[in-house]
Amino acid sequence: MVRHFLADNSLGQLLDWLSRFGALHGPIRTAEGVEVFGPVQAEDDLLLTCRRTLIPPKKYLLPPRQVILNYTAADGYTLPDETAPQVILFGVHPCDLQGIAYLDRVFLGDRPDRLYRRHRDAITLVGLSCEPDEFCFCTSHENIPRNADLFLQHVEHGFLVSTGTSKGEGMIAGLEPLLSDLNIAPQPLSENRMMTRLREVAKNGETFPDSPLWEHFATRCLSCGACSVCCPTCYCFDVLENGALDGTTAERFREWDNCLFRAHGEVAGGTNFRPDRRERFHYRYLHKYLGFGALAGEPACVGCGRCRVVCPVGIDLTELFTEGGDARP
Amino acid sequence: MTRPALAIAGLTACFGCQLTFLNCEAELPTLAECFDFTYFPMGNSRHDIGGEFSAALVEGAVSTPDDLETLIRLRSRSRTLIAFGTCARWGGVAAMNNHLSRDAMAESVYGKEAVLTGSFNPGPLDRFVTVDFSITGCPPEKNELLATLAALLHGTLPVFPQYPVCIECRNRECLCLLMERGEPCLGPITQAGCNARCPAVSIKCEGCRGPVTEANVASELEMLQEKGISREELIRRMRRFYPEWDYGQRA
Ligand code: SF4
Ligand code: SF4
Ligand code: SF4
Ligand code: SF4
Ligand code: SF4
Numbered sequence: 001m002v003r004h005f006l007a008d009n010s011l012g013q014l015l016d017w018l019s020r021f022g023a024l025h026g027p028i029r030t031a032e033g034v035e036v037f038g039p040v041q042a043e044d045d046l047l048l049t050c051r052r053t054l055i056p057p058k059k060y061l062l063p064p065r066q067v068i069l070n071y072t073a074a075d076g077y078t079l080p081d082e083t084a085p086q087v088i089l090f091g092v093h094p095c096d097l098q099g100i101a102y103l104d105r106v107f108l109g110d111r112p113d114r115l116y117r118r119h120r121d122a123i124t125l126v127g128l129s130c131e132p133d134e135f136c137f138c139t140s141h142e143n144i145p146r147n148a149d150l151f152l153q154h155v156e157h158g159f160l161v162s163t164g165t166s167k168g169e170g171m172i173a174g175l176e177p178l179l180s181d182l183n184i185a186p187q188p189l190s191e192n193r194m195m196t197r198l199r200e201v202a203k204n205g206e207t208f209p210d211s212p213l214w215e216h217f218a219t220r221c222l223s224c225g226a227c228s229v230c231c232p233t234c235y236c237f238d239v240l241e242n243g244a245l246d247g248t249t250a251e252r253f254r255e256w257d258n259c260l261f262r263a264h265g266e267v268a269g270g271t272n273f274r275p276d277r278r279e280r281f282h283y284r285y286l287h288k289y290l291g292f293g294a295l296a297g298e299p300a301c302v303g304c305g306r307c308r309v310v311c312p313v314g315i316d317l318t319e320l321f322t323e324g325g326d327a328r329p
Numbered sequence: 330m331t332r333p334a335l336a337i338a339g340l341t342a343c344f345g346c347q348l349t350f351l352n353c354e355a356e357l358p359t360l361a362e363c364f365d366f367t368y369f370p371m372g373n374s375r376h377d378i379g380g381e382f383s384a385a386l387v388e389g390a391v392s393t394p395d396d397l398e399t400l401i402r403l404r405s406r407s408r409t410l411i412a413f414g415t416c417a418r419w420g421g422v423a424a425m426n427n428h429l430s431r432d433a434m435a436e437s438v439y440g441k442e443a444v445l446t447g448s449f450n451p452g453p454l455d456r457f458v459t460v461d462f463s464i465t466g467c468p469p470e471k472n473e474l475l476a477t478l479a480a481l482l483h484g485t486l487p488v489f490p491q492y493p494v495c496i497e498c499r500n501r502e503c504l505c506l507l508m509e510r511g512e513p514c515l516g517p518i519t520q521a522g523c524n525a526r527c528p529a530v531s532i533k534c535e536g537c538r539g540p541v542t543e544a545n546v547a548s549e550l551e552m553l554q555e556k557g558i559s560r561e562e563l564i565r566r567m568r569r570f571y572p573e574w575d576y577g578q579r580a
Binding site: 030219221247 | 356359360363475478479480482483485487488490491492493495500502503504505507508516517518531541542543545548549551580
C-alpha cells in the first residue's frame, strides 16, 4: 500500500506550515515538569513521545470555567460574542481523538451547544500515534481515528501522514512538497484485553452489584475530582450566576463538575439523588462503562488511563472487571 | 436610591481580612458609591454602631467579653451577618492551641504573674450567634468578597465552590506535590476558592480556607501516613487553621 511519508527532518517545516493557519499547540512540559497541552514556541518544546498530558484536549473545547451568558436589563441574556482563536492542536493521541469524537456527539448531537461549536470549528486536529503503557488500554493506536484532520504515525525515520476529513485532504495537497511515497504493508490490528473485557461488560450490562470493591472505593475516595477533570470524556458542568457590582448586570458561567461530589446530585431543598459516595461510584461506573442517555450501551471510557494515574488513593474502577469483583477483602 | 448600610468589624484577629477589603483599590470608588460604610473602625473615622445594617462583615474569632458584645450588637442590628475570613468561620490561627491549658499558655508568654483578663478560648462566630453567610480564607480572596458585595446589591448571596483545592490545582495543571513529591498537601480536604494559590507556586496547601464540606479526613490521614508522615505531625498541620477536625470523618 502506498502512503504519504514525512521524513523526521521535515517535521520543522510541517510545523511552520501549520502555524500559518493558527496558533500551534501541542504536548509540552511546564516549568514544574507537568506534561500539558499548551502553546508550542519552538520545535524542541514539542514532546513527541509523551505518554499523556495531565488534562486532555477537551480543555480547548470546554474550558474548565467559561462564561456562557451575559445579562443586562435591556437585552436580557445574550451569548458572549468573543470569537474562538484558530488553534492547530498537534500531537493528539488516538484515545484523545476518540474522546473528542465522543464530546462531539454529546455537544453537537440533538441540541448543539453553540459555544462548543464555536471552539470546535476553530480547531484543527493533528493526531500522533503513541506507545501504550501499563495504564492505558485503548485499541485505536493502530487505527486512524476518522476525526483527525491530519494523522501522523511514527515509522522508522519519520511519519506516515493520513487524514480522515475533507479539511485534511486539502492540507495534504498543500503539503505535497514535503511528502514522498512509501510502500508499506498495513499494520495488523491488535486488540487490548482490557478493552475487549470492557466492551463485553458494556454489551452484557454487567454492574457487579455484590462486589466488595464498591465499599473499598467509597471508603477511600477523597472526592478530589481529579478523575473527571482529567478524563477526556467527562463533560459534566455546574452552572452558576454572579451579579456585577453595578447592581444590574450579571454573568452566567459553567465550570467542570464531578459526579463523585455530593453537590452533583443535590437539588433544591437539600435532597440528593446520590447521597452517599458508594452510589456516586455506581453512577460514575454506569456512565464510563455502560453509557447512558442517548449514548446508552456505548462506553464513554476511551482507555486513556488518566484516571488510574491521577487518583491520589489509587482507585481504579477497572479492577471490577479484571478481578471479577471478588478479589478484595 | 438609599445605599445599603454596611458594618465591617474586627474581633480577635490580625485585621488582614479587612485589609483585603481595602486592597480592592480599583473597586473602592464604586463600593463607596454603592454602600454606606456606617461602621468601619479600621477604615472610617465615623464609628456609628447605633443604626441598622443591611449586612455586617465580621472578621476574627470571639475570645473576649468585648468581642462577644460587639458581635451580639452587630447581629441584632444586621439583616445579614457574614463571617469574614477563616478565624470568623472556623476559629483560625488564634484557636490552634485551644486544646492546651490557658493558664499554662498565659504563663509561658507573660510569666508567673500572668493574669487572665476574662478572655476565653477563641471560637468561630457561629458558636455564639446565627451566621447567614461566610467568606472563608486566611486572608479571604478579593473576588469572593467582591462577589458577595455585588450579590448583596442584587438582593441575594453568591454560591461558592463546594469542592476541594485539588480541583483548582488540577484545572491549572500544577504539579501534584502530594503524588509527585509525597508532601503532606491538605488540598484534598480544604475548601477551594483560592484557585490553588499555593500549589500553583509549588507550595503545599496548608488548609488556610478550612475544611471542604465532604472532606474524607480519615482517608487523607491514612494516605499520608502510608507516605511515612506521622499522625501527630499531620494533626499539628491540620490544627493550624481549624482546631476541630473530625479525624474519623469520611464524608
Ligand atoms: S475513564 Fe479513565 S481511562 Fe477511561 S477515558 Fe476516562 S480517564 Fe481515560
Ligand atoms: S456523570 Fe460522572 S462520569 Fe459522567 S461525565 Fe459526569 S463526571 Fe464524568
Ligand atoms: S481521583 Fe480518586 S480520590 Fe479523587 S475523586 Fe476520583 S476516585 Fe476519588
Ligand atoms: S498538589 Fe495538593 S492541591 Fe494540588 S492536586 Fe495535589 S493534593 Fe491536590
Ligand atoms: S492553597 Fe491552601 S493554604 Fe494556599 S491559599 Fe489555598 S487554601 Fe490557603
